[in-house]
Structure formats: C-alpha cells, structure tokens
Amino acid sequence: PDRHEMLTIQGLVSSYGRIQVLHEVDLTIRRGEIVSLVGANGAGKSTLLMALSGLQPVDAGRVTYEGEDLRRWPSHRRVAQGIIQVPEGRQVFRDMTVHDNLLMGAYTRGRGQEVEQDLERVYGRFPILRQKQRQLAGMLSGGQQQMLVMGRALMARPRLLLLDEPSMGLAPLVVEEIFDIIRELNQEGITIFLVEQNASQALAASHRGYVLEAGRVVLEGRGEDLLENEQVRAAYLGI
Numbered sequence: 001p002d003r004h005e006m007l008t009i010q011g012l013v014s015s016y017g018r019i020q021v022l023h024e025v026d027l028t029i030r031r032g033e034i035v036s037l038v039g040a041n042g043a044g045k046s047t048l049l050m051a052l053s054g055l056q057p058v059d060a061g062r063v064t065y066e067g068e069d070l071r072r073w074p075s076h077r078r079v080a081q082g083i084i085q086v087p088e089g090r091q092v093f094r095d096m097t098v099h100d101n102l103l104m105g106a107y108t109r110g111r112g113q114e115v116e117q118d119l120e121r122v123y124g125r126f127p128i129l130r131q132k133q134r135q136l137a138g139m140l141s142g143g144q145q146q147m148l149v150m151g152r153a154l155m156a157r158p159r160l161l162l163l164d165e166p167s168m169g170l171a172p173l174v175v176e177e178i179f180d181i182i183r184e185l186n187q188e189g190i191t192i193f194l195v196e197q198n199a200s201q202a203l204a205a206s207h208r209g210y211v212l213e214a215g216r217v218v219l220e221g222r223g224e225d226l227l228e229n230e231q232v233r234a235a236y237l238g239i
C-alpha cells in the first residue's frame with residue numbers, strides 16, 4: 001500500500017437516541033490497504049460502517065475521504081465516489097435472479113457497455129454466479145449469496161469497500177474462499193475495510209487492524225502483531 005491516507009476518522013461520536021455507541025473513534029485507512037475492525041457483538045462495528053455510508057448520524061468528529069469532508073456528503077455521493085458498503089446478513093433480493101441482483105449494483109449507471117463489461121468481469125471472478133445467473137437469489141447457498149452481494153458491490157466500482165461480517169455463519173471452507181476473494185480484490189487495487197467477529201481470519205488477512213470494545217478503539221497495529229497480542233488472543237481468539 002502507498003502511504004496516502006484515503007479515509008481519516010478523528011474523534012467520531014455516534015449515538016442511538018441518548019445512548020452513545022461510538023466514543024471518539026480514531027482510525028485511518030490508507031490507499032491499497034486491507035484494514036480490519038474486530039470486536040465482540042455489540043461493540044459498535046456496524047454502527048461505524050453505517051456512519052461511513054451516511055446511514056447513521058455522526059454527532060461529533062471529523063471524517064475525511066480523499067482530503068474532503070465526508071460528513072457533508074449524502075449517501076449517494078459517497079457511493080458515486082466509490083465508498084461501497086456490503087451490509088451484514090447477505091441481503092440479496094431473494095425473488096430476483098442472480099443476474100438482476102448484479103444489475104441492481106449498477107442501477108445508477110444505466111445499462112451501457114461499461115456495465116456489460118463489469119458484469120462480464122464479475123462473472124469471470126465468480127463462475128458459480130454465471131452458472132446460476134437465471135436462478136432466484138433466494139435459492140443460493142450462504143456462500144453463494146455472499147459472493148453475490150460482493151459481486152453486486154463490484155458493479156458499483158468500489159474504491160473503498162466496506163465489508164460487514166462477510167464470513168458470518170459460513171462453513172470453514174467457504175470462509176477460506178471468501179477471505180481469498182477479499183485478498184484478490186485488494187490486489188486488484190480496491191482498498192478494504194473489513195468488520196469481523198472472526199478476528200483470527202480477519203487479522204491474518206489484513207495489513208492493519210483495530211480492536212473495538214464498547215465503542216472505543218482499545219488496540220491498533222499490524223494484523224500479524226495483533227494476532228500475537230496477548231490481550232487479543234485472550235479476548236478474541238480463545239487462546
């Protein structure tokens with residue numbers, strides 16, 4: 001990765017009503033990195049992603065994306081600028097075909113030749129989706145649905161891909177496959193912010209990681225260093 005700071009979060013505070021969930025979070029993502037955010041259920045990981053997508057209000061703090069004040073941008077502008085979120089829970093359009101699900105990822109772009117080329121590229125990356133393109137998305141396995149939501153995100157041409165719990169509930173071999181795909185997408189130039197409860201896999205795949213506890217960043221470092229960290233091993237790796 002180069003040293004260029006793509007996303008800088010400083011002192012971010014976010015709440016649901018009167019309950020403050022994120023407490024002055026500081027976090028940086030550089031161009032070309034895979035950065036993971038690990039932490040227990042309820043730590044506030046999804047809330048942070050939603051704040052980056054503009055779907056969750058920010059009460060205080062600065063968020064800078066490519067040198068610009070992100071807080072001023074509505075969600076659609078963030079998407080247009082390449083900030084693409086894949087929410088947790090594999091939210092496919094179950095009653096639509098695989099093909100139409102993918103097209104939904106590019107619906108703001110119309111149906112020009114570029115969209116056709118991107119579709120080809122997604123099918124090239126996920127041959128199983130090509131094979132099942134006429135099937136309803138609701139009929140796919142969990143791993144295939146995860147590939148579909150990631151493929152749909154690729155149709156929006158992400159520069160910064162926000163992945164929320166991509167491995168949740170998948171069988172170990174499928175989890176491996178999903179993490180391989182994440183590494184490949186990164187090697188193709190997409191910067192990745194990965195939110196995971198699966199700390200060991202996430203940190204192993206990441207250049208750097210952050211540990212969130214009760215809405216506060218309590219540790220940060222290189223992925224491999226965090227994997228060795230006693231506190232992380234005790235709390236998140238069950239070692």
Ligand code: ATP
Nearest residue numbers: 016021039040041042043044045046047048088197
């Ligand atoms: P998970 O892995 O379960 O998604 P998380 O680390 O992503 O966990 P969040 O979903 O961000 O955690 O939730 C952080 C806190 O905010 C939790 O205490 C949760 O109960 C609370 N919370 C989340 N969504 C809402 C909401 N819509 N209204 C009120 N409180 C919420």
